[in-house]
Amino acid sequence: MSAHPDERDAPWLDPKAQPYVRIENVTKKFGEFVAVNDVSLNIYRGEIFCLLGGSGSGKTTLLRMLAGFEQPTSGRIFIDGVPMEGVPPYERPVNMMFQSYALFPHMTVEQNVAFGLKQEGLPRAEIEERVAEMLSIVKLNGLEKRKPHQLSGGQRQRVALARSLVKRPKLLLLDEPLGALDKKLREHTQFELVNIQERLGVTFIVVTHDQEEAMTLATRIGLMDQGRIVQVGTPYEIYEFPNSRFVAEFIGNVNMFEGRLVEDEPDHVTIDSHDLGGTLYVGHGVSAAPDALVWAAIRPEKMVLSREEPPGQHNKASGIITEIAYMGDISIYIVELDSGKRVRVTQPNTHRHADDRFSWDERVWVSWSDSAAVVVTE
Numbered sequence: 001m002s003a004h005p006d007e008r009d010a011p012w013l014d015p016k017a018q019p020y021v022r023i024e025n026v027t028k029k030f031g032e033f034v035a036v037n038d039v040s041l042n043i044y045r046g047e048i049f050c051l052l053g054g055s056g057s058g059k060t061t062l063l064r065m066l067a068g069f070e071q072p073t074s075g076r077i078f079i080d081g082v083p084m085e086g087v088p089p090y091e092r093p094v095n096m097m098f099q100s101y102a103l104f105p106h107m108t109v110e111q112n113v114a115f116g117l118k119q120e121g122l123p124r125a126e127i128e129e130r131v132a133e134m135l136s137i138v139k140l141n142g143l144e145k146r147k148p149h150q151l152s153g154g155q156r157q158r159v160a161l162a163r164s165l166v167k168r169p170k171l172l173l174l175d176e177p178l179g180a181l182d183k184k185l186r187e188h189t190q191f192e193l194v195n196i197q198e199r200l201g202v203t204f205i206v207v208t209h210d211q212e213e214a215m216t217l218a219t220r221i222g223l224m225d226q227g228r229i230v231q232v233g234t235p236y237e238i239y240e241f242p243n244s245r246f247v248a249e250f251i252g253n254v255n256m257f258e259g260r261l262v263e264d265e266p267d268h269v270t271i272d273s274h275d276l277g278g279t280l281y282v283g284h285g286v287s288a289a290p291d292a293l294v295w296a297a298i299r300p301e302k303m304v305l306s307r308e309e310p311p312g313q314h315n316k317a318s319g320i321i322t323e324i325a326y327m328g329d330i331s332i333y334i335v336e337l338d339s340g341k342r343v344r345v346t347q348p349n350t351h352r353h354a355d356d357r358f359s360w361d362e363r364v365w366v367s368w369s370d371s372a373a374v375v376v377t378e
Helices: 059-067 109-119 124-137 153-165 183-200 211-217 235-240 245-250
Strands: 021-030 033-043 048-052 074-079 094-097 171-175 203-208 220-225 228-233 255-265 268-273 278-282 293-298 304-306 316-326 330-337 342-348 363-367 374-376
Touching: 021 059, 033 059, 033 074, 033 228, 048 059, 048 183, 048 211, 059 074, 059 094, 059 171, 059 203, 094 153, 109 124, 109 153, 124 153, 124 183, 153 183, 183 211, 203 211, 211 235, 220 235, 220 245, 228 235, 228 245, 245 255, 245 293, 245 374, 255 278, 268 293, 304 342, 330 363
Parallel strands: 048 203, 048 220, 094 171, 171 203
Antiparallel strands: 021 033, 021 074, 220 228, 255 268, 255 293, 268 278, 293 374, 304 363, 316 330, 316 363, 330 342
């Protein structure tokens, strides 16, 4: 699989690169319940690695084991080549930023950020210099003397971030760091985090259930389900090349067509699909038995709507538009195919006055190219 053009620096592709965090066959049980199930993972210096998954998938438990708040039932964790068995949280080269931010209400912004450095007994001049530098990086200049209750949610979040980073940890663990922010502020803060991380070179491991957040922040994503890591890849790889139905459906929107393989060649496959009421032609091979049950995953933006029947015999179906949502930059169309299957098609709104917009209850054709579908077998 070719790397996406955005990947300027991809240490995970270099066989000689040493992982900064190495998780080897780690399992964590609480009584009979297996929270993390035989997870192995390498994370490299300078990455923003996102652990993504629904609630109960094991992502926070894994983060807490990295921080030292939980011990693995079996398996090992290494940070910078050093095994972490028996190393307490305060002796690890790690800082953890919690969902709740946990700021001291009676202290000013400045005092909150300086707190960890004072505990370390650093000279006062150095503390002042580092706090000022950090507040400038997170854009809190002018708010040094305020108390937490005088700040907005986004400002409190940045104080917590400054307090975590001022100690210059080599590894920063963030548990749902932007969960309390509204959508616009969250998007702004995601870009800020990426910029801060690039400036300081700290390795970030971020736990989130928000797929958009993971896609925006991450160099790579580890998608978790029921205690296991089901796929690791760049946002581009996970979106364009999901390895299972679960991954395809978890990340973004997708149309799934169930069918049977009728032709399986090295460079293409043909799938007979009742969902489609026809055949799908996919321009890549798959490793599956003849006549196997498979699913073709097609993203809504890769589908095309037309009033005329497209040429060719595959990858098309006719149906009726049952719903339209205008989102500003795109419009979303729900089309009920003649087979009864409902599909989602998105189209960019490139013209302000589009005279040829589709309307409710209109009969249309949905089609896509040979390269649009990804075939998954599980």
